[in-house]
């Protein structure tokens with residue numbers, strides 16, 4: 054099973070007796086670490102109350118397309134953008150017909166049209182309705198549009214009949230939903246990620262560091278694991294919990310990060326340097342706390358090794374990705390770093406006193422030899438997944454080109 058930690062899930066509930074199980078789906082999704090928001094169709098509210106769904110999800114339920122109050126809060130486009138995935142459970146025969154037609158005359162179908170996130174539906178209906186040719190051709194159309202169909206199961210039905218059309222159980226739906234994120238784009242590859250700041254000790258209690266929460270690097274490591282890679286995260290000091298399915302190596306100084314990263318990168322396919330590495334360290338570290346006796350003291354600093362450049366100089370080198378935090382001339386500065394460090398891709402972001410470091414959102418400009426791609430502002434986990442998708446494609450394009458060169 055994949056992980057749902059930090060995932061934003063939109064649960065659509067449509068009219069059917071199985072809607073009584075939707076509250077349990079929300080509870081289980083949240084237990085698995087997801088944040089859940091709920092959209093209910095008018096007929097769903099005949100089976101389970103919006104108040105129940107609000108209580109279990111911890112958020113007001115979204116019900117209407119053109120409600121001015123709701124639209125000024127989180128409207129249909131915001132909901133569509135907010136979601137990392139959409140699950141419609143139960144999905145009635147009527148809803149499947151509407152989805153097949155691409156209708157946009159209620160909130161749920163409109164959000165399904167407007168979202169870039171993966172969508173899955175869990176059909177629930179009487180077995181005759183399920184077997185009807187109209188339903189089957191609607192399902193084929195929905196499936197052709199890339200929407201996943203979870204189930205249905207078979208067995209005795211609320212109407213007394215027996216056959217296919219039962220909604221899958223909540224636990225199975227949660228497992229299948231978590232697998233929506235397992236893209237397999239990096240299956241079989243090893244990825245090394247550096248994250249967080251480094252700490253360069255001046256004495257036992259003081260040191261030099263960089264502003265970095267580590268959130269972006271951890272999100273990148275998690276997204277790479279989700280994409281099927283074996284991931285090694287070399288992390289400077291952070292307060293974050295170690296991501297699941299990732300081997301985390303904790304380090305303190307730039308030199309330690311350098312040694313750990315180079316040892317791992319030597320056998321990796323992809324290296325992503327997200328860490329905010331201190332460029333300089335004190336020439337000497339005092340073994341005892343420095344006392345404030347002198348009126349003025351001078352700290353001599355020496356250059357730290359450049360981890361990214363040293364990884365890129367390995368023979369053979371992994372596909373090497375750097376990050377650049379810039380305050381101005383972003384593209385030009387990024388391109389200059391791409392050339393001087395001889396790396397394959399640089400992800401540049403604008404930082405200012407209030408931007409980039411501790412915030413939960415970020416945007417990136419991906420600069421490569423011959424192309425520039427913009428990833429707009431979005432939450433860091435979502436941005437990390439978009440970055441990994443791009444890196445996987447560029448890695449494959451480069452590997453393809455190398456194979457072609459060897460053959461020709």
Ligand code: CTP
Nearest residue numbers: 326327328330357358359360361375376377378
């Ligand atoms: N980096 C590194 N080792 C260092 C310094 C930086 O691996 N000693 C990596 C960072 O992890 C990041 C990239 O290099 O991926 C860019 O870091 P940045 O600090 O912006 O670049 P510098 O080369 O240090 O240039 P400057 O500080 O002058 O902007």
